[in-house]
Amino acid sequence: MASARGEFSSRFGFVMAAAGSAVGLGNIWGFPTQAASNGGAAFLLVYLVVAFTLAYPALMAELIIGRHAHANAVSALRQVANNRGQRLVGGLTGIVGFVVASLILSFYAIVAGWMMAFCGASLATLSGAEDLAAWLTSFSLECNLLSMAVFLALTIAIVGKGVNDGIERWSSRLMPALLLTLVLLVAYVLTLDGALQGLKVYLLPDFSRALAPDLILKALGAAFFSLSLGVGTMLIYGSYLDDRQNLPLVGGMVTAVDIGIAVLAGFLVLPAMYVALHNGVEIFSAGGQLISEDTLIFTVLPDLFARMGLAGSVVSLFFFFLMGIAALTSSISMLEVPVAYTVETYGTGRKQAAVAIGCAIGVVSAVILLDFADLFGLVVTLTTRYSQPLIGFVFCIYAGWIWHRDKLLQELRKGNPEVASGLFWKIWPWWVRFFCPAIILAIFVQSLL
Ligand code: PFF
Numbered sequence: 001m002a003s004a005r006g007e008f009s010s011r012f013g014f015v016m017a018a019a020g021s022a023v024g025l026g027n028i029w030g031f032p033t034q035a036a037s038n039g040g041a042a043f044l045l046v047y048l049v050v051a052f053t054l055a056y057p058a059l060m061a062e063l064i065i066g067r068h069a070h071a072n073a074v075s076a077l078r079q080v081a082n083n084r085g086q087r088l089v090g091g092l093t094g095i096v097g098f099v100v101a102s103l104i105l106s107f108y109a110i111v112a113g114w115m116m117a118f119c120g121a122s123l124a125t126l127s128g129a130e131d132l133a134a135w136l137t138s139f140s141l142e143c144n145l146l147s148m149a150v151f152l153a154l155t156i157a158i159v160g161k162g163v164n165d166g167i168e169r170w171s172s173r174l175m176p177a178l179l180l181t182l183v184l185l186v187a188y189v190l191t192l193d194g195a196l197q198g199l200k201v202y203l204l205p206d207f208s209r210a211l212a213p214d215l216i217l218k219a220l221g222a223a224f225f226s227l228s229l230g231v232g233t234m235l236i237y238g239s240y241l242d243d244r245q246n247l248p249l250v251g252g253m254v255t256a257v258d259i260g261i262a263v264l265a266g267f268l269v270l271p272a273m274y275v276a277l278h279n280g281v282e283i284f285s286a287g288g289q290l291i292s293e294d295t296l297i298f299t300v301l302p303d304l305f306a307r308m309g310l311a312g313s314v315v316s317l318f319f320f321f322l323m324g325i326a327a328l329t330s331s332i333s334m335l336e337v338p339v340a341y342t343v344e345t346y347g348t349g350r351k352q353a354a355v356a357i358g359c360a361i362g363v364v365s366a367v368i369l370l371d372f373a374d375l376f377g378l379v380v381t382l383t384t385r386y387s388q389p390l391i392g393f394v395f396c397i398y399a400g401w402i403w404h405r406d407k408l409l410q411e412l413r414k415g416n417p418e419v420a421s422g423l424f425w426k427i428w429p430w431w432v433r434f435f436c437p438a439i440i441l442a443i444f445v446q447s448l449l
Pocket of ligand 1: 226229331333
């Protein structure tokens, strides 16, 4: 029952697509690496707290506004505004959101390209092409450029096809396979020597570190990145959702799947790090810092797979394939943000918009690769740590202060007539009005001081 704009055909399809957007490199590359370099369990603890208290309410703000407006972020924020000034700020926020989404995609495509290159390398190893395998895992500029371009081309192809044929179909098939593979790998890694130490680092918090403002800001950025917030992605996905869906419930399902997979990936990556350390792989510098954060999992996981003998190459192939797919279900949701805006505002064809915007993003990725040392970390920090929570803050202001409370309730009632008497309606409206904006701002001010 897809409308002219495209619509998810079932709750399962939506949850898989939204969880597909949420679950990606942020869960398996970003979160465990940050946990490893920021005190393990202390980071996990703060991450869980901010994910449930700040990220879930902000996700609900995006989903509700999106479903109400059935439009992209720029038009949606304008629709809920009451006067010219609010319309202007709303439109600008939407536009900043899509610039940030495009910038995120420009670094995301690089890391996702590495996933695909490592997948190709496992295939090459299995077919005896050792030289090719070595090239694919070399992180050379040529290889990085090529794998980034291939990944972006796949993203463009799926977004060009639209909501039902592209986004929903792929997400529904591949997300469950990823979950199963992760569970099996965790079970395996926990049987190895050294894993216990990793488990301790991950689960026994040092509470003094948990209160450091910088750690809290990093965890906030990680949670917003992981749930795809603050760029308009979830708003757009909400806009493709039909009115019968119970929004707090589907939002809760997406949050639970996303956080669950991040925490699960921590059970793989942190023990795998210490297994690799146990095997003599250098991970920490003399000062106790991680040697290269960005490529950490490309060191420790191949070491893990190598210990499994021939079976390891098969597992490696499967793992990096699924990671590439997880990245793809996220990257399509990023490209969807500027594409939906362009199609809905200028009437451009979906395919043309996807190709033109995707190619422009490819150019930015290439520039980042040419000066990786200076640009990569900068773009990641600027977009994920600062922009996403700040734009999320504006979404909370629009849901909590600007949009009329009765209209909000009306929107929620569509999928759940009894919502007014439930816990969600008792807590969320004032939570998103006072608590979320105040705490997000406080975290920023604290970390700047
Ligand atoms: N949530 C994705 C991940 O964890 O990998 C990243 C992401 C997707 C960020 C979509 C922003 C976005 F709009």
